[in-house]
Amino acid sequence: SQQGEEDPQALSIQEGENATMNCSYKTSINNLQWYRQNSGRGLVHLILIRSNEREKHSGRLRVTLDTSKKSSSLLITASRAADTASYFCATDDQWTGNQFYFGTGTSLTVIP
Amino acid sequence: DSGVTQTPKHLITATGQRVTLRCSPRSGDLSVYWYQQSLDQGLQFLIQYYNGEERAKGNILERFSAQQFPDLHSELNLSSLELGDSALYFCASSVLASGGAYNEQFFGPGTRLTVL
Numbered sequence: 001s002q003q004g005e006e007d008p009q010a011l012s013i014q015e016g017e018n019a020t021m022n023c024s025y026k027t028s029i030n031n032l033q034w035y036r037q038n039s040g041r042g043l044v045h046l047i048l049i050r051s052n053e054r055e056k057h058s059g060r061l062r063v064t065l066d067t068s069k070k071s072s073s074l075l076i077t078a079s080r081a082a083d084t085a086s087y088f089c090a091t092d093d094q095w096t097g098n099q100f101y102f103g104t105g106t107s108l109t110v111i112p
Numbered sequence: 113d114s115g116v117t118q119t120p121k122h123l124i125t126a127t128g129q130r131v132t133l134r135c136s137p138r139s140g141d142l143s144v145y146w147y148q149q150s151l152d153q154g155l156q157f158l159i160q161y162y163n164g165e166e167r168a169k170g171n172i173l174e175r176f177s178a179q180q181f182p183d184l185h186s187e188l189n190l191s192s193l194e195l196g197d198s199a200l201y202f203c204a205s206s207v208l209a210s211g212g213a214y215n216e217q218f219f220g221p222g223t224r225l226t227v228l
Binding site: 030031033035040041042043044045048088090092100101102103104105 | 114116145147154155156157200202204215216217218219220221222224
């Protein structure tokens with residue numbers, strides 16, 4: 001399977017703390033994306049990082065990508081209760097480009 | 113609101129039946145993707161259509177089929193339903209057909225299918 005894996009599977013933190021989750025994948029990619037999913041709802045796109053980029057910021061989000069290690073991390077700073085959700089990384093395949101492979105997700109709980 | 117709509121929201125049916133899920137992509141998006149999300153399998157890519165033609169196939173069962181119509185809406189047909197088909201089915205759309213520079217996918221709210 002080319003599915004990525006997020007680590008940790010679950011994370012519980014206090015409001016105001018930072019949350020870091022990691023994603024590992026298996027194939028060469030064009031880009032990697034992070035999505036958020038609130039319970040039972042659709043996925044919301046957070047950020048895209050291209051294979052030639054190493055770091056990207058968007059508001060309280062910081063994403064890094066290490067293609068040599070086939071891994072990425074998502075950092076959410078100054079977390080809020082509203083950040084409680086599952087977070088998925090998604091990769092495409094550098095050669096086919098069409099299929100999206102989603103990781104297993106990290107369930108984040110931010111305690112007020 | 114992503115701009116992608118899916119109907120129905122919920123669907124409860126019996127084993128052996130056939131259902132059709134519908135998806136309307138964001139205005140201007142030519143690609144439609146279907147995903148299945150279940151507790152034990154996670155989020156699985158099923159199939160992609162681009163401008164009416166099948167573009168990529170994932171873990172889609174032979175009992176399942178999809179199509180994209182000239183107005184770009186798509187339907188996913190699930191037949192001979194089994195208990196294990198109970199899942200959330202998501203549709204997503206994007207502007208581009210394939211990867212490369214930018215292929216952000218916008219997800220619909222999903223259809224929850226329950227097979228009894």
